[in-house]
Amino acid sequence: MYVVDSMPTATRHYTFDALELDCGRALSPVTIAYETYGQPNASKDNAVLLLHALSGSAHAGFTNDKGEPGWWHEFIGPGRALDTDKYFIICSNILGGCSGSTGPGSTDPKTGHPYGLSFPVITVADMIRAQKRLVEALGIDTLLAVIGGSIGGMQALQWAAEYPDATRAAVILACANRISAQGIAFNEVGRQAIMSDPCWRNGDYYGHTPPRVGLALARMIGHITYLSEESMHEKFGRALKKVDGYHYGFSEDFEVESYLHYKGNRFVERFDANSYLYITKAMDYFDLPDLSSIAAKMFIISFSSDWLFPPAQSKALVRSLRRKSKDVTYCEVQSSRGHDAFLLEVAPLTELISGFLDNVSRQ
Amino acid sequence: MYVVDSMPTATRHYTFDALELDCGRALSPVTIAYETYGQPNASKDNAVLLLHALSGSAHAGFTNDKGEPGWWHEFIGPGRALDTDKYFIICSNILGGCSGSTGPGSTDPKTGHPYGLSFPVITVADMIRAQKRLVEALGIDTLLAVIGGSIGGMQALQWAAEYPDATRAAVILACANRISAQGIAFNEVGRQAIMSDPCWRNGDYYGHTPPRVGLALARMIGHITYLSEESMHEKFGRALKKVDGYHYGFSEDFEVESYLHYKGNRFVERFDANSYLYITKAMDYFDLPDLSSIAAKMFIISFSSDWLFPPAQSKALVRSLRRKSKDVTYCEVQSSRGHDAFLLEVAPLTELISGFLDNVSRQ
Numbered sequence: 091m092y093v094v095d096s097m098p099t100a101t102r103h104y105t106f107d108a109l110e111l112d113c114g115r116a117l118s119p120v121t122i123a124y125e126t127y128g129q130p131n132a133s134k135d136n137a138v139l140l141l142h143a144l145s146g147s148a149h150a151g152f153t154n155d156k157g158e159p160g161w162w163h164e165f166i167g168p169g170r171a172l173d174t175d176k177y178f179i180i181c182s183n184i185l186g187g188c189s190g191s192t193g194p195g196s197t198d199p200k201t202g203h204p205y206g207l208s209f210p211v212i213t214v215a216d217m218i219r220a221q222k223r224l225v226e227a228l229g230i231d232t233l234l235a236v237i238g239g240s241i242g243g244m245q246a247l248q249w250a251a252e253y254p255d256a257t258r259a260a261v262i263l264a265c266a267n268r269i270s271a272q273g274i275a276f277n278e279v280g281r282q283a284i285m286s287d288p289c290w291r292n293g294d295y296y297g298h299t300p301p302r303v304g305l306a307l308a309r310m311i312g313h314i315t316y317l318s319e320e321s322m323h324e325k326f327g328r329a330l331k332k333v334d335g336y337h338y339g340f341s342e343d344f345e346v347e348s349y350l351h352y353k354g355n356r357f358v359e360r361f362d363a364n365s366y367l368y369i370t371k372a373m374d375y376f377d378l379p380d381l382s383s384i385a386a387k388m389f390i391i392s393f394s395s396d397w398l399f400p401p402a403q404s405k406a407l408v409r410s411l412r413r414k415s416k417d418v419t420y421c422e423v424q425s426s427r428g429h430d431a432f433l434l435e436v437a438p439l440t441e442l443i444s445g446f447l448d449n450v451s452r453q
Numbered sequence: 454m455y456v457v458d459s460m461p462t463a464t465r466h467y468t469f470d471a472l473e474l475d476c477g478r479a480l481s482p483v484t485i486a487y488e489t490y491g492q493p494n495a496s497k498d499n500a501v502l503l504l505h506a507l508s509g510s511a512h513a514g515f516t517n518d519k520g521e522p523g524w525w526h527e528f529i530g531p532g533r534a535l536d537t538d539k540y541f542i543i544c545s546n547i548l549g550g551c552s553g554s555t556g557p558g559s560t561d562p563k564t565g566h567p568y569g570l571s572f573p574v575i576t577v578a579d580m581i582r583a584q585k586r587l588v589e590a591l592g593i594d595t596l597l598a599v600i601g602g603s604i605g606g607m608q609a610l611q612w613a614a615e616y617p618d619a620t621r622a623a624v625i626l627a628c629a630n631r632i633s634a635q636g637i638a639f640n641e642v643g644r645q646a647i648m649s650d651p652c653w654r655n656g657d658y659y660g661h662t663p664p665r666v667g668l669a670l671a672r673m674i675g676h677i678t679y680l681s682e683e684s685m686h687e688k689f690g691r692a693l694k695k696v697d698g699y700h701y702g703f704s705e706d707f708e709v710e711s712y713l714h715y716k717g718n719r720f721v722e723r724f725d726a727n728s729y730l731y732i733t734k735a736m737d738y739f740d741l742p743d744l745s746s747i748a749a750k751m752f753i754i755s756f757s758s759d760w761l762f763p764p765a766q767s768k769a770l771v772r773s774l775r776r777k778s779k780d781v782t783y784c785e786v787q788s789s790r791g792h793d794a795f796l797l798e799v800a801p802l803t804e805l806i807s808g809f810l811d812n813v814s815r816q
Binding site: 113114207210211268270271272274275276278279281282283285286287288303304307310311314317319322323325326327328336338339340343344346347350351367371374375377397400 | 476477570573574631633634635637638639641642644645646648649650651666667670673674677680682685686688689690691699701702703706707709710713714730734737738740760763
């Protein structure tokens with residue numbers, strides 16, 4: 091048996107100059123961290139670009155030499171949804187991120203110091219334009235598919251709209267062509283939590299204590315929106331930490347409180363608060379009403395208990411695509427796991443995605 | 454015409470000694486701020502106790518001498534839901550609050566300083582035991598009805614369960630007999646926002662700058678849960694503050710962001726951060742599985758778009774009451790206004806509540 095998870099992978103970096111941005115500024119140099127799994131075929135028409143969500147990284151697949159499995163590793167490997175025997179999988183860290191790609195924590199060549207808030211506000215379109223440069227550098231003219239969930243789905247949509255000749259298919263998970271007012275509201279409260287932390291220092295905290303408390307708060311708020319009420323109820327209900335009842339104080343009483351604290355505190359060890367600001371802003375700005383340029387076969391997948399990107403919004407996107415006579419398939423996966431379902435529902439997603447990619451690659 | 458809203462009202466105070474609390478401690482003295490509207494009848498059987506939600510106060514009805522209408526003033530007056538020609542309405546500020554009743558900002562007689570975190574953690578049952586003392590002092594043995602929304606509904610439920618002989622009817626709005634894991638999670642993130650603010654000083658900020666930033670954040674989080682996605686979409690959608698597009702920075706872009714900032718900043722002018730901690734904790738602790746003692750006629754009202762206390766939870770409460778053969782009526786009001794609907798849906802609630810009270814008072 092082929093033990094896929096022990097195949098070591100390493101993050102590589104691609105650097106290029108002068109990326110023009112939606113805000114009117116340009117960024118130079120730009121480094122994009124990426125990993126690949128599987129091999130390109132002779133005709134180089136088997137490449138799948140995987141696009142990560144807010145807290146993801148280039149490390150999507152096989153366990154790396156530090157023993158860390160990738161954020162979607164159950165979906166990547168021989169016989170899996172993204173079958174490495176068939177496809178050449180590329181995953182890159184988004185522009186503005188903090189896991190190897192250029193972002194607010196990178197050194198500004200003009201000053202020799204980290205950008206901080208002088209980093210330009212980037213958009214989802216800026217992210218995919220950087221990815222396009224990487225894909226070209228890897229010798230790929232046309233992608234078999236782009237695939238992503240949440241803000242990764244926004245990137246996949248933007249790919250399909252902006253590079254119709256280079257995108258044969260797109261799989262959009264737990265996403266819509268814009269985020270709701272409620273989604274903006276949650277993102278803004280998370281940003282306010284970070285920017286209210288005295289350690290944030292207007293974004294200029296590199297070399298000092300970072301705004302851990304604010305970032306942990308933002309992550310806690312985020313986590314509530316990633317789970318469904320149903321999954322929180324199943325996981326925690328009103329279970330208490332102490333067996334002998336209430337504690338009559340302001341430390342943790344309930345398991346759900348411990349879970350949030352744990353998630354918040356773990357996140358600050360691996361994520362940069364400024365990147366959180368930039369990426370959530372890009373998410374809020376994303377709004378793609380005009381779908382007319384899309385040529386890709388579109389596969390929209392929603393999850394029944396996702397309330398951050400609810401099925402109703404995915405269906406509205408499907409209707410918009412239908413009205414433009416696009417090739418679109420829709421599936422709502424029944425799941426209690428909320429928005430996070432796109433990371434967790436391995437069995438149904440593997441069936442759906444591998445079937446779809448098979449179909450696309452045969453054409 | 455009788456201009457009800459110009460009838461001046463004033464908040465009065467009732468003080469008593471030694472309230473035993475669920476946590477095992479006692480509080481003394483206890484002051485409860487209250488207002489009344491209408492008059493008790495000769496047999497003193499027309500009293501209705503109105504119970505406020507997290508941010509309410511004793512000032513529920515007629516506009517006061519500062520020109521401020523009460524938090525439920527459209528429901529209080531001649532011909533209104535709580536008809537002052539028929540009923541004697543009592544509304545008191547909850548124990549632990551910050552609008553005249555004893556709370557963490559009150560002076561501890563033992564030290565001469567504000568309690569801060571040395572104030573005991575109180576429960577919904579503690580709140581209603583203090584109310585019972587006030588009601589008795591007003592010469593009322595039996596209440597015609599108790600009525601409240603959100604944590605006010607929890608108090609009404611507790612009244613019905615703990616004082617069955619003194620509670621003829623209860624109207625429970627936008628509430629359940631416990632809060633969900635998701636509700637606890639939101640409350641905890643709000644508390645963490647307050648307690649993370651350096652101005653909080655472990656609760657000992659009286660006489661110093663209070664933790665405004667943390668309290669505003671907590672309120673912003675709360676406000677998202679009080680509105681529905683639908684009402685946010687109707688009210689704001691993705692409307693921008695600037696007509697000429699995105700701002701490419703981290704100040705407000707969207708109307709929904711301004712709204713949240715406004716709500717957060719206005720709240721800190723009138724509310725004490727420690728009271729926010731104590732009241733949300735009481736809300737989380739509330740859990741009334743045993744409904745067997747209830748003798749009151751129960752009226753449970755939910756709102757279709759309320760996701761903090763969704764109709765499914767109200768229906769579960771109705772089923773529990775039915776299983777115990779209690780007298781219970783249920784109504785789901787169709788409203789896009791989310792949890793806040795219990796403050797806003799004047800027309801349908803006026804019909805429902807006045808009909809119910811009429812029926813109870815005729816028996």
